[in-house]
Structure formats: C-alpha cells, structure tokens
Amino acid sequence: MSEAADARDLLAIARTTLLEQVLPALPEAHRYDVLMIANAIGITLRAIEADNVTLRGEHGSVLGLVDRAPAELRSFSTEALAVLNAELVAAIRAGKFDDGGELGERLHVHLLETVRDRLRVDNPKALAR
C-alpha cells in the first residue's frame, strides 16, 4: 500500500472505531459532536480521493467561459482557478450569460458539473436524491 493509501486507510479505521466503539459508550450529550467528527473524517477521505482531478476539469471548463484569459492563467493551478472564477462571477453579474443560447448552456453544464463534483465530497447521499 502506498503512503497516501495507508493514510486514507488510517482515517477510515479511525472513523469506524469512533462510530462503532466510542459512540455507543458515550452519554447522549456527546453524540452530536461525535457524529460531526465522523462526518468531517468522511468528507476528508472523499476530498483526498477526489484530489486535483476535478479541479483540473473545472479549470479547463471555466477557461471556455471567460474572455481572453491571459497566458499565466491557462495552466492549471488552484490560484489560477480562483482568479478565473472571480472573472466568471463578474461576467455573470454583468449579464454576459443572460441571453442563454449556446454560451448559457455551457455555463449551466459547467455549474452543474462543478457543484456535483463538490457534492460528491461534501454529501454523496444528497447527490443520490
């Protein structure tokens, strides 16, 4: 097992131990805190699995939605993505996508995919509903 996979496995067993061994033995007053901790570990595990793959996809997609992105933003980095998202927000507010059409459709697809990617990490059960 690689170091990263071993670390994920460590988190997974920590979560299982918390829910199966610790929670049943605790007074009711601590139940909510423990469930929150288990939730946080679950989110972290899924976030590690998602890695940067989805962010790279988001970066490529948002490049197609903003005008004339400078060269330094065309290569993926989390900083570049943040700048591009700020430009996308400005374009949305300015009404660039109001007329719908092909551009509006691409924005909708981009937003839905981006939000679903994040929901897979935050709460996959909500995605299933």
Added chain:
Amino acid sequence: MNTDTLIRGGVNDVDGRVCPLDAAESRDRLCAFIAAATRANAVEVRALRKLSGGAIQENWAIDVMIADGPQQGVHEWVLRTDAPSSVATSLTRAQEFAVLRVAFAALALVAEPLWLCEDRAVIGRAFFLMRRLPGIAAGHRLARDDALIPNRERLALQLGANLARVHAVVPPHADLSLLTVPAQGPALHQIESARAHLDLLPAAHPALEWGLRWCERNRPATERVTLVHGDYRTGNYLVDHGELVGVLDWEFAGWGNPMSDIGWCFARCWRFGRDDLRAGGVGEAEDFLAGYEAVSGTRVERDELQYWEVMAHLRWALIALQQAERHRSGEERSLELALTGRMVSALELEALSLTVAVRS
C-alpha cells in the same frame, strides 16, 4: 446540578464562559428590576436554566416568585439577552421587543413580551422578559415523529394562518419606526445585500452568482411589503400536543415581501429530511396555503412562491459560507461552523435545479 448551584455557585454556561446572570449581584439587581416593574416589594428567583439554541442570543428559563402586588405568585418566564457574538443584520433586543409586542397585538402566536430593560447596569446586557411557552421546537423530531403531530393537516393550517396574521401588519406602523422599508423593493434589496456579502468572502461562488442573477432578472414586478418574521421555519416554532403554540426567534424580522417567509418555510433545506412534506417537513403545502389564504384573504401565486424558494436556498447558502468563514479565518474555531460550509454545494444544486429548469 441543582438550582442552588446554578444560581449561587459561580457556574459557567455551556461554553465555559462565566455569564452575568450567575453572579449574585446581577440576580439581585434583576429581582429589583422585576419588583419595580410589577410593583412588588419582594421578588425571588426560584429557578434559572439556560435554554439551548441560538448563537446570537441567550435564552434563560426563569421561574420567579413575586411576594405581593398585582402580580403576586409564581411565574414562568424567559429572559432573552445578547450572546457575546452578535450579527449586524439581526435586530437589537429593543427592536425585537417592539416586533414581539406588535405581533402579539396582531394575534400572532408568540410568547407574550413583558418588559424590556436597556439599562446595562442590571445584568450587563440589554434583555427582555417574556412568558414561557410549552412545547417542542426541535426540527428533526417534529419532522420524523408522527406521535408528536397526530394531525399534520391541522398543524400546517395553523402555521399558514399564523403567518398570515404576522403579514397583516404593514408599514408605516407607529410602534415599528425602528425598522426601515427597503427602498429598492425587498427582492432587489436582498439580492444586492447578498452580493455585497459575497464580495467580502475570500473565494468566488459562480453557482450562487448565477442564482442571484436569475433572481434579479425574474424578480416580481410589484411586491407587497409587510412585517416578515425572517426565519419562519421548522425549528423556530413550538408544538405542544400537536398544536402550534408560538413562534420563536424574531431577531431577523423586518419589513419585507411576505412571500419570502413562505418560501423560506417551504425550502427543501428546511424539511429535516422529510422532502415529501413541503411545508417545513411537517405538513402539505396546500394545507399551509389554505390556512394562510383563509386569514389573509389573498391568493398566493404558486409561481412567485417558487421564486422565493430559490432565494431561500441562496440566502441560506450565504449564511453557511459566512459561518464557515468565521471558522476558517480563526475568528471562531468550530467543527460545527466548518461543517456548515459543507452544506453549500447541496444548496447550490437545489438552486440550480430550480432555475435551470425554469429559464428566464
């Protein structure tokens, strides 16, 4: 922990901070305040218990014995005061007290407000006293436990009818001069306010921005302006023996579009897992609306209602982002605040599903 320890023993509150009500001097001054208000010679605090819920205020259950005068006897009240962390957009205790008095006079179901005290010399913060109501407010219990609500149709009717009584209060109102009517209309005011708050956050949120732009372009041409509760949802009202007893937490009340209150109450995010029960996870939408329309005498436009459900998800997403930022910035490190930020993607997906399906 018995009552004596709570009152006398220098006890810390839930967060471990010493609270002013605990000090004997504060309690004595509180008794003096109550004695003056009730024209009594002696008042004794029999019990004092902090109630759960509310990060912006503190609520204390207080039992008092009034020895003589017109209000002689034992009384069960709630003392409501500011928590250490307050939010700029919520009402002061004085403003909230004024709203409660008006709502009470309009026959809305609410704890009867008794006295407001703005003299910080009493317990160190402004506070007011109101009658204590029975019942359960916990949203997840009301949504899931049918034994608590034997007749969901009846409760939904009551929730709708009660809200219509709140919405019967319209500006200008002599006792609510502390509240301002949004000049640009409630919808645009909420949109512009949301954008201003989003601009204060470190990251951009394209999905929320899309939703706000959609709301800007699809906002109603004309809007009624009435008193709105601002947080009318399951979790903020008490149910006792299946009946609506009173509405809590009026700190977000103000002049607004009454549809915003219904949209907030109906939003999927406030159904506590009972997605099938659109009225707050406790009843059917049409029962709620029947109760509302019977009292208001107006018809609720269902299309306009969906607009306000979109706004509800955007509003709650912004609140969630702000709470997560409190944790991330170090202002208040908290697992609960951090996890609240993880609710945003589900709220964004719901807003997108409602707006992309109904395109402008």
